[in-house]
Amino acid sequence: MAKSFLEDKEICIVAYGETKIVRRGGRSAYEIAAEVAEQLYKKTKLGPSDIDGVTFTVPISECSNPFWSGYATEYLGISAKWLQTSDIGGASAIGNVTRAAMAIKSGLCETAMILGVDAPSTQWRAYYGSYRNEFWDPVGVQGPPGAFGLLMNRYEHQYELDFRGLGALAVAQRNGAIKNPNAYEKLRHKITIDDYINSRQISSPLRLLDSVMWADGGNGLVMMKTSRAKKLGLTNRVYPISYAEISNFDCANQTPDITATGHSVVGPKVLRDAKMKAKDIDMFHPYDDFLFAVMLKAEQCGFAKKGQGSQFLRDTDLGPKGTLPINTGGGQISCGQPGLAGGGINLTEAVRQLMGEGKGRQVPNARNAMVTGIGVIPYGRNWGSANAMVLVN
Amino acid sequence: MADTNVKPRPLPKPTPATQAFWDGAKKGKLMLQWDPTTKKYQFWPRANSVRTGKRNLQWKATSGKGELYSFTITHVPTPGFEARAPYVIGMIELDEGVRIIANLINIKIDDVEIGMRMKVAWEKLSDDITYFAFEPNKRAKSKPKK
Incomplete structure (x- = not known):
């Protein structure tokens, strides 16, 4: 592998979306995802049928759901060739940018949405295993x-x-x-x-x-090959x-x-x-x-x-x-x-x-x-x- | 954060890999896992050596003595600790070369100091579970500060 497989700027970010942060807003992670996705479609003039790869950060409010990515993309109307939910917590956002870049570069998908959506102040569903029950909580x-x-x-x-x-x-x-x-x-x-x-x-x-204080909200990005972004006229680009x-x-x-x-x-x-x-x-x-x-x-x-x-x-x-x-x-x-x-x-x-x-x-x-x-x-x-x-x- | 329903202190549920630790605790012995390949201890208990990956760890009763590596004073209690707040959580570096996080008991908050000598103490939580805590080891002299 090259020193950094990203250094040639072949992959870019073409849009970001973000909701307002609220406490106990009542909306689920799915509803928050819909708002972020709509912002991303608006900025890119793309729609659900154009997105073929999606990454998520596992939401606390949905982490007892073993099929989160499938449910969430079905909710959004996205038929995906590549899905990934990452569970490296707050490291997942830039982790997922890299994972999406790898997927795009290898041809697994063409247009990826990187989503982080969660509502833990509305619905807390975390459970921790390993040493926690015996050597931490007590x-x-x-x-x-x-x-x-x-x-x-x-x-x-x-x-x-x-x-x-x-x-x-x-x-x-x-x-x-x-x-x-x-x-x-x-x-x-x-x-x-x-x-x-x-x-x-x-x-x-x-x-x-x-x-920090726990709250509800979401954010997301759209990523693709730089050559494709140019063809689509997406001029405001950021490169990892x-x-x-x-x-x-x-x-x-x-x-x-x-x-x-x-x-x-x-x-x-x-x-x-x-x-x-x-x-x-x-x-x-x-x-x-x-x-x-x-x-x-x-x-x-x-x-x-x-x-x-x-x-x-x-x-x-x-x-x-x-x-x-x-x-x-x-x-x-x-x-x-x-x-x-x-x-x-x-x-x-x-x-x-x-x-x-x-x-x-x-x-x-x-x-x-x-x-x-x-x-x-x-x-x-x-x-x-x-x-x-x-x-x- | 203020929960009006007082919950009990959580009780550990031993697993096959950790049972020996709790059996020792019941008898007032701090049992640690020892790796015969590297001749080193590790904590917390689990099925494998973190150094070799082998499942050949042995249990040894240890001195239960060590030095305070760090501590924090908990002002917002977790379930079961309401009556104790504020209380001290310490990270103790045992003489066997592992660190263990525990309640510090039988000590005034103002007297807690990094580097002080500590020894294990026990709190009976149920018929099955005796839980480790640490208290000052008054007979030992603290090492000079680094």
Whole structure:
């Protein structure tokens, strides 16, 4: 395989769609998918009969359904030659862009829809097996916030953690959500660094404003060969040019440094494959379940020095016109996390910006973006799946 | 998050691969799986060695002693822990070279410190299940801070 099978720009994204994020909206994942698909048809002048490949992120609200892809595409009226539901959580969005690119490149399908739709605040259907029943739930760990509390405390023991840096990130992302009409309405108000510092402790040192809130919503993309997009007159194109993914980084090691994540591998790799350095990246759209994850990724993808992520966030202008714009639409932390479709929030914003449609929050002359994903919280570590992608316009 | 229906603390349901752990726990012994090929321990219990893939793990009773690697103070309790909140969850690095996540008991929140020596303690949850927790090992000196 070539260094990056994406680097020739043979495959492109031609449209994005996104619903508003709501809490307990009552709509199912299917109904949300219909809205995203309609937006995509409108932008591409295509219809259900033109789509022959579909990827999904497994929705929490449908994850007890063993035939989700079939039901969902039947609902949409799509006869598909290739279906894939990915279950690498928030890593699924850019993971699915790559999987769709592979399917298109290999001729399995021609026009792919990449969908993330979920309604966990309306219908929660998650069940976790493996060690959870015996070695996690009876311990009383407060889920992902508990795992991140352990991670943050260890980091603070090894390095310096300036919470005002995390607060600066909270404020920057919130400013993005205020300018993003798709963000959950109740989060579209200003906050200050002090609001972050004073927000209540959940699993200390992790606070409420470190964290995402479950919500309902969806997002999607249409992808095809660049040659086909040109024939169809689809002129606003975004190209994924490098991608890397790792699940269960260093997992046989029973006493790892838990502050080292898979992004220390995939971040540098996607930059190398894109023939770029971190300073060449115009904007960073990292998956944000917790602010601290963004901070660690800023270090491990090469934007900040090791152990100095919080100082970097504190001292850098993270807004759309700043030195390193981060999650300019608010990210999931300030938009709400539409279940496992959440990874698409970061990706959709990157694509929107690269298409020049950021409106009041447009990053001037944005030519490229790095997007990252995170999936699943493993036992006593950081995160299970880590991936990264560089996109250009 | 505030649930008015108080649910009990969840009880583990042992499987053939984990039964020996719970049998040991009932007798106050912390049993760990040991890999005879690499001569190393692993946690949490499962059917295979994470290093070789072989299903030849052996169970050994261990010291139950180790050092606190990290901790978090849980302010929002999970089901069954309402009466305990706020409570401390610790990640303990056992002397056998594995880490285990557990409740820290018999310690004041303000006294918890990364690097402190800990030993296993037991909480009886039912006739079948005795669950592990950790408490300070006051007889041991903490290692000097790195």
